[in-house]
Amino acid sequence: MKLIERVEAIMQEQAFEQETHPVVVSNGALDALVDYVGDQPIMTILLVVDEHTFTAAGKELDLKLKQKGLKPIVHCLLPNDLGDVIADEQTIVDLLIQVNTHVDCLVAVGSGTIHDVVRFVSAKIEKPFISCPTAPSVDGFNSKGAPIIVKGVKTTYQTLAPVALFADLSILAQAPIELIAAGFGDMIGKYTSLTDWQAGTLIADEPFNQEVYQLTKAALDSCVEHAEAIGNRELNGIEALMNALLISGTAMSIFGASHPASGAEHHLSHYWEMTYLEENKKQLFHGAKVARASLIITQFYKEIVRASLLEESTQERIELVELIDQLPDPAEISKLLRLAGWHQEQAPIDEELIQLSLLKAYHLRDRWTLLRYYHETLHWLPDL
Ligand SMILES: [Zn+2]
Known part of the structure; x- marks a missing residue:
């Protein structure tokens, strides 16, 4: 179909x-x-x-x-x-x-x-x-x-x-490549947003809808299939991307909340945006930031959160590790992003702000993500 x-x-x-x-x-x-x-x-x-x-x-x-x-x-x-x-x-x-x-x-x-x-x-x-x-x-x-x-x-x-x-x-198709790449970045963010959504249902009974999940995942898959055509501005690629973005928006409307499309990667992006506003810096495109945040969050989940989860072997932790293992490797995500015209200079966030956001961005939304679980359950630290 x-x-x-x-x-x-x-x-x-x-x-x-x-x-x-x-x-x-x-x-x-x-x-x-x-x-x-x-x-x-x-x-x-x-x-x-x-x-x-x-x-x-x-x-x-x-x-x-x-x-x-x-x-x-x-x-x-x-x-x-x-x-x-x-x-x-x-x-x-x-x-x-x-x-x-x-x-x-x-x-x-x-x-x-x-x-x-x-x-x-x-x-x-x-x-x-x-x-x-x-x-x-x-x-x-x-x-x-x-x-x-x-x-x-x-x-x-x-x-x-x-x-x-x-x-x-x-x-x-004639839009600046940075904007096309940003749209692709907003969709690539669905890898971690969908993982966080599934994790949130396990950790804290966040509401879930299987059909809406499948819809968002299908939109993401369609973008990934067309990554090269998107980067080359071919009409079939641009059509696939635009449809995927609209489907993601519709999925949120059906569900009545942003869970399918926004997880820890969006929280990082919001944190960076607010910091740029406070510092009166020129804004970066939303999707360009989400792309960078997706790479950072995927790496953080695969390296730090996964190791922390494995310290105990409860059923919940085993299932959370399985969710993390289903995420593509950051190198694979990075390759897709480059194919679609994104590169790191489109979101030149400095290391200090990245580290700060990994610590603090989860406070921005009352939403369970693996990032929040890591800070509040696995690795509790006094608020800095
Ligand atoms: Zn977004």
């Missing part, structure tokens, strides 16, 4: 209604977006872009909508002093000022951050938004969560999923 058919079968089984409909991943999806808008009672549409995504897709979309007789308005999000567009209070207020009562619908034209800003504003003004990803860079396009930085602290608000999603493969 094809992956997408499995997704549909599982959604039916779990009585899960997709809020985002249609979801179009194809060549020419931009035309499908214009046709979709033409069929809705929409007159004024606000395209939210940044300077890069305006060139990549916004300009063409603006033109096509005008040809259809619609009245698009383009709002360009501005970068901060470091050159980053950030989902923070300033960017949100800038967009709110631009939105007037005549706007019927917003379109997020871009990658993760633009989606977070539009998702938040769209929910506040109670107008729908359409997702138009310009890079296969992250697994949150079709989710409800909007991580927003307020007064320097990042909080995820549960808001709205897009009403429809149109991802044009020819646009995605």
